[in-house]
Amino acid sequence: MNHIKKYLVILIATAGLGLVGCKKFLERPPAGKLEEEKTLIHSDSLMAFLNGCYPTVAGDVLYGGRMWVIKELMADHLYGTLLTEDNGELWRRKTSIFGAYKNDFYREMYQIIYRSNKVLQYLQYADDNKKAKAEGEAKFLRGLMLFEIVRLWAQPYGSTSDNSQAGVPVRLVPDISLLGRSSVKEVYTQILADLNDAANLLPPNNGEYPSKFTAMAALAKVYFQMNDFAKAYEFSNQVMEEAERAGAAFSFDADVMDRWSLGESKEGIFSIKSRQGNIEPGGEIRGRFRSDNNPNPVMKYTPQTRTLFSRPGDLRAAWLIASSSPDYAVLTKYNMNSFDLQIISVTEIKLIRAESAAELGSSEELDVARQDLDDILDRAGLSTDLSGATAALLISTARRERELELIGEGSRLDEIKRIGVRNNQNIDRRGSPYNCNGFILQFPDIEKAGNASFVNNPEGGCF
DSSP, X not given: OOHHHHHHHHHHHTTTTTOSSOHHHHOOOTTOOOOHXXXXXXXXXXXXXXXXXXXXXXXXXXTTTHHXXXXXXXSSSBOOTTOOHHHHHHHTTOOOSOOHHHHHHHHHHHHHHHHHHHXXXXXXXXXXXXXXXXXXXXXXXXXXXXXXXXXXXXXXTTSSSSOOSBOOOOOOSSSOOOOOOOBXXXXXXXXXXXXXXXXXXXXXXXXXSOOHHHHHHHHHHHHHHTTOHHHHHHHHHHHHHHHHHTTOSOOOOSSTTSSSSSSOOOOEEEEEOOBTTTBOOOHHHHHHXXXXXXXXXXXXXXXXXXXXXXXXXXXXXXXXXXOSSTTOEEEOXXXXXXXXXXXXEHHHHHHHHHXXXXXHOOHHHHHHHHHHHHHHHHHTTOOOOOTTOOHHHHHHHHHHHHHHHTTTTTHHHHHHHHHHHHHTOOOOTTOXXXXXXXXXXXXXXXXXXXXXXXXXXXSOOOO
């Protein structure tokens, strides 16, 4: 058995670690294997196996930490001169096949894909009234993970005319096959297929689990990253309008400070709620960013970034404040012991709708963009009249407000790449071209070690 197969067997055998509600079901000897024929053929066990994905999704290795930490390190907001080891490698945009912080993050995303594929393999055993929900959630999770992986390990969609550039492995069955890299076009085709299926399968209201509108919001994000503004507008608009008619639980927060709070925000289209003693997501985020109990957090922001919040009256200026050093500012957004983790928010979808509407440019669409941006600006304490704003001004306003609203949430790196493709423009404040080698991560050594034909990303960073 070669190196990667040994790893994947261990991965499969330990896939249930940290799950809620099915701990006994998944406890096995270290060298053991899930007894699938005795467990996943029961509907309740299959659903417990699926539900166990969500603590991992919200955990410190994924959205509760590294997803945003890695993206923030690679973008252009942070003061990283003194960073060392994995942090320094990421900030300097020169990653290697080594580095546990990055490599464990990669493996965890594929673990979610593995678990999703396992649910789909045993879908026939789900009760009839749960089958569509199980399939929809599994495809939603698989599509979402593939989207995050391809954005970080491959050059952006649109950077070649046919998107034939190397993407990432697309694993659609729960086995240990050695796979090469599909093209970026092929990866996005699979992402869209999974998320469209999820949108058709999931109910409008699904409690705290992904719903039809969660999948549609994810589709809006994917199409927006592709600079397909017609589709991004279609899905973001449906989320905002149809959800209200369907009585969805999410809505735009009136207070800009509510979104990052415990139990105060209603913006979570896809979120993981904090429950003391059970699941308290965001531990790694707090550990890296929090500044009220640590004057020298790992994640420090440049004074230049702080000037983005310098307009008089901008309430969001409270998120980024001066520190004891003139070299950097610190983020206050996560200065709390616990919070509900928002993975996709109403604010993000409104900003996608606004920019997409402005790109499309009809009078009706421009009115939608103006209203969305007025909502964002008014809530931030900024009285800006956009009644006569042109499409170009609305686009630039949407981009600026997105940068401020989503600071510390990993959005900036994706925007550097997306706008680079859209406008053939390098907006990185550190001076790197959007398609430089260092803007994509190097694959873990496990891929090449198990498959000699696997093609790694080019060595070297951004110069």
